[in-house]
Amino acid sequence: MPWDRNQMAERAAQELEDGMYVNLGIGIPTLVANYVGDKEITLQSENGMLGMGAFPYEGEEDPDLINAGKQTITELNRTAYFDSATSFGMIRGGKIAAAILGAMEVAENGDLANWMIPGKLVKGMGGAMDLVAGVGRVIVVMDHTSKHGDSKLLKSCTLPLTGTGVVDRIITNLGVLDVVKGGLKIVELADGVTEDELRAATEATIV
Amino acid sequence: MKKVYANAADALDGLLFDGMTIAAGGFGLCGIPELLLQAIKDHGTKDLTFASNNAGVDDFGIGILLQTRQVRKMLSSYVGENAEFMRQYLAGELEIEFNPQGTLAERMRAGGAGIPGFYTKTGVGTQVAEGKEHKDFDGETYILERGIVADLSIVKAWKADDTGNLVFRKTARNFNPPAAMCGKVCVAEVEEIVPRGTLDPDNIHLPGIYVHRLIQGDHEKRIEQRTTRKREDA
Numbered sequence: 001m002p003w004d005r006n007q008m009a010e011r012a013a014q015e016l017e018d019g020m021y022v023n024l025g026i027g028i029p030t031l032v033a034n035y036v037g038d039k040e041i042t043l044q045s046e047n048g049m050l051g052m053g054a055f056p057y058e059g060e061e062d063p064d065l066i067n068a069g070k071q072t073i074t075e076l077n078r079t080a081y082f083d084s085a086t087s088f089g090m091i092r093g094g095k096i097a098a099a100i101l102g103a104m105e106v107a108e109n110g111d112l113a114n115w116m117i118p119g120k121l122v123k124g125m126g127g128a129m130d131l132v133a134g135v136g137r138v139i140v141v142m143d144h145t146s147k148h149g150d151s152k153l154l155k156s157c158t159l160p161l162t163g164t165g166v167v168d169r170i171i172t173n174l175g176v177l178d179v180v181k182g183g184l185k186i187v188e189l190a191d192g193v194t195e196d197e198l199r200a201a202t203e204a205t206i207v
Numbered sequence: 208m209k210k211v212y213a214n215a216a217d218a219l220d221g222l223l224f225d226g227m228t229i230a231a232g233g234f235g236l237c238g239i240p241e242l243l244l245q246a247i248k249d250h251g252t253k254d255l256t257f258a259s260n261n262a263g264v265d266d267f268g269i270g271i272l273l274q275t276r277q278v279r280k281m282l283s284s285y286v287g288e289n290a291e292f293m294r295q296y297l298a299g300e301l302e303i304e305f306n307p308q309g310t311l312a313e314r315m316r317a318g319g320a321g322i323p324g325f326y327t328k329t330g331v332g333t334q335v336a337e338g339k340e341h342k343d344f345d346g347e348t349y350i351l352e353r354g355i356v357a358d359l360s361i362v363k364a365w366k367a368d369d370t371g372n373l374v375f376r377k378t379a380r381n382f383n384p385p386a387a388m389c390g391k392v393c394v395a396e397v398e399e400i401v402p403r404g405t406l407d408p409d410n411i412h413l414p415g416i417y418v419h420r421l422i423q424g425d426h427e428k429r430i431e432q433r434t435t436r437k438r439e440d441a
Contacts, residue, residue, distance in 0.1 A: 046308065047234040048381050058435040063237065063428040064365075064379040070235040070288070071434040081377055083384040083412075084234070084260070085316040088309025092329060111332075122296065122303075123287030125335075130309030133329040164332030 002173040003190045010035040025101035026069045046127040051079035092134040099135040103142045105157045108204035110167040110179040113159035132163035144172035151203035183207040210421045215246035218420045223252040230357035231259040232383030236431045240361040242424045258282040284308035318354035319388025360390025367397040371418030372411045394420040
Protein backbone atom coordinates (compact mmCIF):
# COMPACT_ATOMS: atom_id res chain seq x y z
CA MET A 1 0.00 0.00 0.00
CA PRO A 2 1.38 3.44 -0.89
CA TRP A 3 1.54 5.93 1.98
CA ASP A 4 -1.42 8.22 2.57
CA ARG A 5 -1.10 11.95 3.40
CA ASN A 6 -0.63 11.33 7.09
CA GLN A 7 1.93 8.59 6.58
CA MET A 8 3.91 10.86 4.25
CA ALA A 9 3.82 13.57 6.90
CA GLU A 10 4.88 11.05 9.57
CA ARG A 11 7.81 9.96 7.41
CA ALA A 12 8.79 13.59 6.78
CA ALA A 13 8.80 14.23 10.54
CA GLN A 14 11.62 11.68 10.87
CA GLU A 15 13.81 14.15 8.94
CA LEU A 16 13.64 16.62 11.80
CA GLU A 17 16.01 16.60 14.74
CA ASP A 18 15.62 17.98 18.22
CA GLY A 19 16.41 21.70 18.37
CA MET A 20 15.84 22.42 14.68
CA TYR A 21 14.24 25.59 13.34
CA VAL A 22 12.00 24.54 10.44
CA ASN A 23 9.58 26.07 7.96
CA LEU A 24 6.60 23.96 6.87
CA GLY A 25 4.72 24.73 3.66
CA ILE A 26 0.99 24.61 3.10
CA GLY A 27 -0.85 21.26 2.62
CA ILE A 28 0.72 17.94 3.63
CA PRO A 29 3.82 19.69 5.06
CA THR A 30 1.58 21.37 7.67
CA LEU A 31 0.62 17.90 8.94
CA VAL A 32 4.27 17.15 9.76
CA ALA A 33 3.87 19.15 12.99
CA ASN A 34 1.53 16.41 14.26
CA TYR A 35 4.31 13.80 14.21
CA VAL A 36 7.37 15.45 15.80
CA GLY A 37 6.78 13.65 19.12
CA ASP A 38 9.09 14.70 21.95
CA LYS A 39 11.53 16.56 19.71
CA GLU A 40 11.65 20.31 20.36
CA ILE A 41 11.11 21.64 16.84
CA THR A 42 10.62 25.40 16.44
CA LEU A 43 8.37 26.17 13.49
CA GLN A 44 8.94 29.38 11.59
CA SER A 45 6.04 31.15 9.93
CA GLU A 46 7.46 33.49 7.32
CA ASN A 47 4.92 36.23 8.07
CA GLY A 48 6.99 36.92 11.18
CA MET A 49 6.97 34.27 13.89
CA LEU A 50 9.20 31.62 15.42
CA GLY A 51 7.51 29.10 17.69
CA MET A 52 4.17 28.47 16.03
CA GLY A 53 1.57 26.70 18.14
CA ALA A 54 -1.57 24.70 17.30
CA PHE A 55 -4.89 26.05 16.04
CA PRO A 56 -6.77 28.01 18.75
CA TYR A 57 -9.80 26.67 20.59
CA GLU A 58 -13.07 27.91 19.17
CA GLY A 59 -13.77 31.41 20.46
CA GLU A 60 -10.08 32.14 21.06
CA GLU A 61 -9.13 33.06 17.49
CA ASP A 62 -7.00 36.22 17.28
CA PRO A 63 -7.02 38.18 14.00
CA ASP A 64 -3.49 39.40 14.80
CA LEU A 65 -2.13 35.86 15.02
CA ILE A 66 -2.05 33.89 11.78
CA ASN A 67 0.33 31.60 9.92
CA ALA A 68 1.63 31.98 6.37
CA GLY A 69 -1.49 30.18 5.11
CA LYS A 70 -3.56 32.98 6.74
CA GLN A 71 -4.99 30.49 9.26
CA THR A 72 -5.57 31.45 12.88
CA ILE A 73 -2.97 29.84 15.18
CA THR A 74 -1.59 30.20 18.72
CA GLU A 75 1.75 31.10 20.27
CA LEU A 76 3.99 29.07 22.57
CA ASN A 77 5.88 30.13 25.68
CA ARG A 78 9.02 30.51 23.54
CA THR A 79 7.44 32.40 20.61
CA ALA A 80 9.15 35.42 19.05
CA TYR A 81 7.61 37.88 16.58
CA PHE A 82 9.42 40.01 14.00
CA ASP A 83 8.82 41.85 10.75
CA SER A 84 8.87 40.37 7.23
CA ALA A 85 12.32 41.73 6.33
CA THR A 86 13.83 40.14 9.45
CA SER A 87 11.91 36.95 8.75
CA PHE A 88 13.37 36.58 5.28
CA GLY A 89 16.77 37.67 6.57
CA MET A 90 16.86 34.49 8.66
CA ILE A 91 15.57 32.44 5.70
CA ARG A 92 17.95 33.91 3.11
CA GLY A 93 20.78 33.92 5.62
CA GLY A 94 20.64 30.15 6.06
CA LYS A 95 19.52 30.19 9.70
CA ILE A 96 16.53 27.89 9.07
CA ALA A 97 17.71 24.27 9.11
CA ALA A 98 15.09 22.86 6.77
CA ALA A 99 11.96 23.57 4.78
CA ILE A 100 9.36 20.92 4.01
CA LEU A 101 7.38 21.97 0.95
CA GLY A 102 4.86 20.67 -1.56
CA ALA A 103 5.63 20.51 -5.27
CA MET A 104 4.00 20.22 -8.66
CA GLU A 105 7.16 18.88 -10.32
CA VAL A 106 10.71 17.96 -9.28
CA ALA A 107 13.50 17.24 -11.77
CA GLU A 108 16.34 14.76 -11.35
CA ASN A 109 18.83 17.63 -10.92
CA GLY A 110 16.85 19.04 -7.97
CA ASP A 111 14.94 21.72 -9.88
CA LEU A 112 11.62 22.51 -8.24
CA ALA A 113 8.38 23.86 -9.75
CA ASN A 114 5.59 24.65 -7.31
CA TRP A 115 4.27 28.16 -7.91
CA MET A 116 2.65 28.63 -11.28
CA ILE A 117 0.77 26.99 -14.16
CA PRO A 118 0.91 29.50 -17.04
CA GLY A 119 -2.55 30.68 -18.11
CA LYS A 120 -4.28 28.72 -15.37
CA LEU A 121 -2.93 29.29 -11.92
CA VAL A 122 -1.40 32.70 -11.39
CA LYS A 123 -1.27 33.26 -7.66
CA GLY A 124 2.37 34.04 -7.02
CA MET A 125 5.34 32.38 -5.37
CA GLY A 126 4.85 33.83 -1.89
CA GLY A 127 7.95 32.91 0.12
CA ALA A 128 8.78 29.68 -1.74
CA MET A 129 11.62 31.08 -3.87
CA ASP A 130 13.30 32.65 -0.84
CA LEU A 131 12.94 29.45 1.19
CA VAL A 132 14.43 27.10 -1.40
CA ALA A 133 17.30 29.52 -2.05
CA GLY A 134 18.13 30.04 1.60
CA VAL A 135 17.35 27.18 3.98
CA GLY A 136 19.83 24.44 4.85
CA ARG A 137 17.87 21.50 3.49
CA VAL A 138 14.83 21.34 1.17
CA ILE A 139 12.56 18.34 1.62
CA VAL A 140 9.67 17.96 -0.80
CA VAL A 141 6.53 16.01 0.10
CA MET A 142 4.34 15.23 -2.90
CA ASP A 143 2.33 12.60 -4.73
CA HIS A 144 4.57 10.57 -7.00
CA THR A 145 2.21 10.86 -9.98
CA SER A 146 -0.60 13.13 -11.19
CA LYS A 147 -4.27 12.16 -11.13
CA HIS A 148 -3.75 10.83 -14.66
CA GLY A 149 -0.83 8.65 -13.56
CA ASP A 150 1.91 10.82 -15.07
CA SER A 151 5.17 11.01 -13.14
CA LYS A 152 5.82 14.26 -11.27
CA LEU A 153 9.48 13.28 -10.82
CA LEU A 154 10.84 14.31 -14.21
CA LYS A 155 14.02 14.48 -16.25
CA SER A 156 13.40 18.23 -16.41
CA CYS A 157 10.54 20.42 -15.17
CA THR A 158 7.94 21.65 -17.66
CA LEU A 159 6.47 24.36 -15.38
CA PRO A 160 8.13 27.67 -14.41
CA LEU A 161 10.79 26.99 -11.77
CA THR A 162 10.80 28.00 -8.13
CA GLY A 163 14.51 27.23 -7.84
CA THR A 164 17.27 25.35 -9.65
CA GLY A 165 19.06 22.40 -8.08
CA VAL A 166 17.52 23.14 -4.68
CA VAL A 167 15.77 19.89 -3.64
CA ASP A 168 17.67 17.52 -1.34
CA ARG A 169 15.10 14.81 -0.58
CA ILE A 170 11.70 13.82 -1.98
CA ILE A 171 9.07 11.97 0.07
CA THR A 172 6.21 10.63 -2.05
CA ASN A 173 3.37 8.19 -1.52
CA LEU A 174 5.67 5.50 -2.98
CA GLY A 175 8.86 6.13 -1.03
CA VAL A 176 11.83 8.38 -0.29
CA LEU A 177 14.38 9.51 -2.89
CA ASP A 178 17.48 11.69 -2.68
CA VAL A 179 18.76 14.01 -5.37
CA VAL A 180 22.31 12.83 -6.11
CA LYS A 181 24.83 13.20 -8.91
CA GLY A 182 23.27 11.83 -12.10
CA GLY A 183 19.69 11.50 -10.87
CA LEU A 184 17.55 10.26 -8.00
CA LYS A 185 18.55 7.56 -5.55
CA ILE A 186 15.97 5.38 -3.82
CA VAL A 187 16.39 5.68 -0.05
CA GLU A 188 13.31 3.85 1.11
CA LEU A 189 10.15 2.23 -0.29
CA ALA A 190 6.70 2.73 1.18
CA ASP A 191 5.33 -0.38 2.87
CA GLY A 192 4.27 -2.90 0.25
CA VAL A 193 5.60 -0.84 -2.71
CA THR A 194 8.20 -2.65 -4.84
CA GLU A 195 11.21 -1.03 -6.44
CA ASP A 196 9.82 -1.98 -9.85
CA GLU A 197 6.56 -0.17 -9.09
CA LEU A 198 8.43 2.96 -8.00
CA ARG A 199 10.68 2.85 -11.07
CA ALA A 200 7.67 2.41 -13.36
CA ALA A 201 6.06 5.51 -11.86
CA THR A 202 9.20 7.65 -12.24
CA GLU A 203 10.31 9.48 -15.39
CA ALA A 204 13.48 10.84 -13.76
CA THR A 205 16.70 8.82 -13.97
CA ILE A 206 17.12 6.54 -10.98
CA VAL A 207 20.73 5.79 -10.16
CA MET B 208 5.28 69.01 15.38
CA LYS B 209 1.76 67.68 15.36
CA LYS B 210 1.45 64.22 13.83
CA VAL B 211 -1.99 63.19 15.07
CA TYR B 212 -4.91 63.78 12.69
CA ALA B 213 -8.65 63.48 13.28
CA ASN B 214 -9.37 60.82 10.67
CA ALA B 215 -7.99 58.99 7.63
CA ALA B 216 -9.17 61.57 5.08
CA ASP B 217 -7.51 64.41 7.01
CA ALA B 218 -4.30 62.42 7.42
CA LEU B 219 -4.08 61.83 3.66
CA ASP B 220 -4.93 65.43 2.73
CA GLY B 221 -2.49 66.74 0.11
CA LEU B 222 -0.62 63.44 -0.19
CA LEU B 223 -2.63 61.66 -2.91
CA PHE B 224 -2.16 62.03 -6.66
CA ASP B 225 -3.00 59.95 -9.73
CA GLY B 226 -0.26 57.57 -10.85
CA MET B 227 1.47 57.46 -7.47
CA THR B 228 3.20 54.47 -5.85
CA ILE B 229 1.96 53.40 -2.43
CA ALA B 230 3.65 50.86 -0.14
CA ALA B 231 1.15 49.14 2.14
CA GLY B 232 1.79 46.98 5.21
CA GLY B 233 -0.07 43.79 6.05
CA PHE B 234 -0.02 40.09 5.29
CA GLY B 235 -3.27 38.69 3.95
CA LEU B 236 -5.87 40.67 5.90
CA CYS B 237 -3.68 40.73 9.03
CA GLY B 238 -2.29 44.13 10.00
CA ILE B 239 -3.58 45.98 6.93
CA PRO B 240 -4.22 49.74 7.00
CA GLU B 241 -7.94 49.25 6.41
CA LEU B 242 -9.04 52.80 7.31
CA LEU B 243 -6.48 54.47 5.03
CA LEU B 244 -7.36 52.14 2.14
CA GLN B 245 -11.02 53.10 2.53
CA ALA B 246 -10.07 56.78 2.53
CA ILE B 247 -8.03 56.33 -0.67
CA LYS B 248 -11.06 54.67 -2.24
CA ASP B 249 -13.28 57.56 -1.16
CA HIS B 250 -10.77 60.08 -2.53
CA GLY B 251 -10.87 58.37 -5.93
CA THR B 252 -7.11 58.52 -6.66
CA LYS B 253 -6.43 56.57 -9.87
CA ASP B 254 -3.67 54.62 -11.69
CA LEU B 255 -2.13 53.52 -8.43
CA THR B 256 0.85 51.21 -8.14
CA PHE B 257 0.78 49.23 -4.89
CA ALA B 258 3.77 47.54 -3.32
CA SER B 259 1.98 45.12 -1.01
CA ASN B 260 2.53 41.44 -0.29
CA ASN B 261 -1.10 40.61 -1.10
CA ALA B 262 -4.08 42.29 -2.77
CA GLY B 263 -6.67 41.68 -0.06
CA VAL B 264 -9.90 39.86 -0.83
CA ASP B 265 -12.68 41.06 -3.13
CA ASP B 266 -14.41 43.28 -0.56
CA PHE B 267 -11.66 44.07 1.95
CA GLY B 268 -8.15 45.45 1.89
CA ILE B 269 -6.71 46.52 -1.46
CA GLY B 270 -9.56 44.54 -3.05
CA ILE B 271 -11.89 47.51 -2.50
CA LEU B 272 -9.64 49.62 -4.77
CA LEU B 273 -9.62 46.90 -7.43
CA GLN B 274 -13.42 46.98 -7.51
CA THR B 275 -13.31 50.68 -8.35
CA ARG B 276 -10.45 50.18 -10.87
CA GLN B 277 -8.15 52.57 -9.00
CA VAL B 278 -5.17 50.20 -9.20
CA ARG B 279 -3.01 49.94 -12.32
CA LYS B 280 -0.17 47.75 -11.06
CA MET B 281 0.68 45.51 -8.12
CA LEU B 282 4.11 44.53 -6.78
CA SER B 283 3.18 41.45 -4.76
CA SER B 284 4.27 37.93 -3.86
CA TYR B 285 0.88 36.24 -3.63
CA VAL B 286 -2.56 37.28 -4.88
CA GLY B 287 -4.40 33.95 -4.70
CA GLU B 288 -7.26 35.07 -2.47
CA ASN B 289 -8.78 37.63 -4.77
CA ALA B 290 -11.09 36.54 -7.62
CA GLU B 291 -11.59 40.07 -8.98
CA PHE B 292 -7.82 40.49 -9.11
CA MET B 293 -7.51 37.31 -11.16
CA ARG B 294 -10.27 38.43 -13.51
CA GLN B 295 -8.72 41.87 -14.15
CA TYR B 296 -5.26 40.36 -14.54
CA LEU B 297 -6.30 37.66 -17.02
CA ALA B 298 -8.29 40.30 -18.96
CA GLY B 299 -5.13 42.41 -19.23
CA GLU B 300 -6.61 45.28 -17.22
CA LEU B 301 -4.16 45.03 -14.34
CA GLU B 302 -0.40 44.68 -14.31
CA ILE B 303 1.39 42.46 -11.80
CA GLU B 304 5.06 42.20 -11.00
CA PHE B 305 5.51 39.10 -8.88
CA ASN B 306 8.27 39.51 -6.30
CA PRO B 307 9.44 36.70 -4.03
CA GLN B 308 8.14 37.59 -0.58
CA GLY B 309 11.54 38.08 1.00
CA THR B 310 12.77 40.07 -1.97
CA LEU B 311 9.74 42.38 -1.68
CA ALA B 312 10.32 42.89 2.05
CA GLU B 313 14.03 43.57 1.51
CA ARG B 314 13.32 45.91 -1.43
CA MET B 315 11.19 48.00 0.94
CA ARG B 316 13.69 47.84 3.80
CA ALA B 317 16.56 48.72 1.47
CA GLY B 318 14.67 51.60 -0.14
CA GLY B 319 14.03 53.05 3.30
CA ALA B 320 17.63 52.51 4.39
CA GLY B 321 19.23 54.35 1.48
CA ILE B 322 20.27 51.21 -0.37
CA PRO B 323 19.31 51.48 -4.07
CA GLY B 324 20.03 47.83 -4.87
CA PHE B 325 21.20 44.55 -3.36
CA TYR B 326 22.21 41.10 -4.57
CA THR B 327 20.24 38.01 -3.62
CA LYS B 328 20.27 34.38 -4.69
CA THR B 329 16.48 34.20 -4.40
CA GLY B 330 15.02 33.59 -7.87
CA VAL B 331 18.27 32.78 -9.69
CA GLY B 332 17.43 30.52 -12.64
CA THR B 333 13.72 31.43 -12.55
CA GLN B 334 11.46 33.93 -14.37
CA VAL B 335 12.21 36.40 -11.59
CA ALA B 336 15.86 36.66 -12.71
CA GLU B 337 15.07 37.49 -16.33
CA GLY B 338 16.59 40.80 -17.40
CA LYS B 339 18.37 41.37 -14.08
CA GLU B 340 22.10 41.78 -13.55
CA HIS B 341 23.79 38.54 -12.43
CA LYS B 342 26.96 38.55 -10.38
CA ASP B 343 29.02 35.81 -8.75
CA PHE B 344 30.24 36.10 -5.18
CA ASP B 345 32.38 33.34 -3.66
CA GLY B 346 31.34 30.89 -6.36
CA GLU B 347 27.58 31.49 -6.11
CA THR B 348 25.38 33.45 -8.50
CA TYR B 349 23.20 36.32 -7.28
CA ILE B 350 20.83 38.76 -8.98
CA LEU B 351 20.50 42.49 -8.47
CA GLU B 352 17.22 43.69 -6.97
CA ARG B 353 16.31 47.36 -6.55
CA GLY B 354 15.23 49.12 -3.39
CA ILE B 355 11.70 50.55 -3.46
CA VAL B 356 11.04 54.17 -2.56
CA ALA B 357 7.29 54.82 -2.51
CA ASP B 358 5.52 58.18 -2.75
CA LEU B 359 3.48 57.18 0.28
CA SER B 360 3.50 54.42 2.89
CA ILE B 361 0.35 53.35 4.69
CA VAL B 362 0.68 51.06 7.71
CA LYS B 363 -1.29 49.69 10.64
CA ALA B 364 0.05 49.32 14.18
CA TRP B 365 -1.43 48.42 17.54
CA LYS B 366 -0.31 51.36 19.67
CA ALA B 367 1.47 54.63 19.14
CA ASP B 368 2.43 57.66 21.15
CA ASP B 369 1.77 61.09 19.65
CA THR B 370 5.33 61.23 18.24
CA GLY B 371 4.64 58.22 16.04
CA ASN B 372 6.62 55.58 17.93
CA LEU B 373 4.84 52.36 16.98
CA VAL B 374 4.21 49.04 18.68
CA PHE B 375 2.76 46.17 16.70
CA ARG B 376 0.93 43.11 17.98
CA LYS B 377 1.87 39.48 17.20
CA THR B 378 1.98 38.60 13.49
CA ALA B 379 0.23 41.85 12.54
CA ARG B 380 3.70 43.40 12.40
CA ASN B 381 4.69 41.59 9.15
CA PHE B 382 5.33 44.03 6.27
CA ASN B 383 4.40 47.15 8.24
CA PRO B 384 7.89 48.21 9.40
CA PRO B 385 9.61 47.78 5.99
CA ALA B 386 6.63 49.38 4.21
CA ALA B 387 6.72 52.34 6.60
CA MET B 388 10.45 52.81 6.08
CA CYS B 389 10.31 53.00 2.27
CA GLY B 390 7.82 55.86 1.89
CA LYS B 391 8.72 59.50 1.29
CA VAL B 392 5.79 60.10 3.63
CA CYS B 393 4.30 57.54 5.99
CA VAL B 394 0.80 57.59 7.46
CA ALA B 395 0.03 55.11 10.23
CA GLU B 396 -3.32 54.04 11.65
CA VAL B 397 -3.40 52.54 15.13
CA GLU B 398 -5.90 51.08 17.56
CA GLU B 399 -4.79 53.34 20.40
CA ILE B 400 -2.72 56.49 20.78
CA VAL B 401 -1.26 56.54 24.29
CA PRO B 402 0.31 59.45 26.20
CA ARG B 403 4.05 60.06 25.91
CA GLY B 404 6.01 58.08 28.43
CA THR B 405 3.67 55.10 28.55
CA LEU B 406 5.42 53.06 25.85
CA ASP B 407 8.60 51.32 26.98
CA PRO B 408 11.45 52.90 24.96
CA ASP B 409 13.17 49.50 24.85
CA ASN B 410 10.13 47.99 23.18
CA ILE B 411 9.39 50.39 20.34
CA HIS B 412 9.12 48.29 17.14
CA LEU B 413 9.30 51.24 14.74
CA PRO B 414 10.70 54.62 15.85
CA GLY B 415 8.55 57.66 15.15
CA ILE B 416 11.13 59.11 12.76
CA TYR B 417 9.53 56.92 10.07
CA VAL B 418 5.97 58.04 10.84
CA HIS B 419 4.78 61.47 9.69
CA ARG B 420 1.05 61.33 10.26
CA LEU B 421 -1.04 59.27 12.60
CA ILE B 422 -4.67 58.41 13.25
CA GLN B 423 -6.52 56.33 15.81
CA GLY B 424 -9.59 54.39 14.73
CA ASP B 425 -11.82 51.36 15.08
CA HIS B 426 -10.67 48.37 13.05
CA GLU B 427 -12.72 45.50 11.74
CA LYS B 428 -9.64 43.19 11.74
CA ARG B 429 -11.32 40.56 9.57
CA ILE B 430 -10.10 36.94 9.84
CA GLU B 431 -9.37 35.33 6.48
CA GLN B 432 -9.15 31.63 7.49
CA ARG B 433 -10.76 30.81 10.80
CA THR B 434 -9.16 27.53 11.92
CA THR B 435 -9.79 26.05 15.35
CA ARG B 436 -9.38 22.80 17.26
CA LYS B 437 -11.84 21.00 19.48
CA ARG B 438 -11.40 21.03 23.23
CA GLU B 439 -10.55 17.52 24.37
CA ASP B 440 -12.96 16.16 26.97
CA ALA B 441 -11.46 16.30 30.41
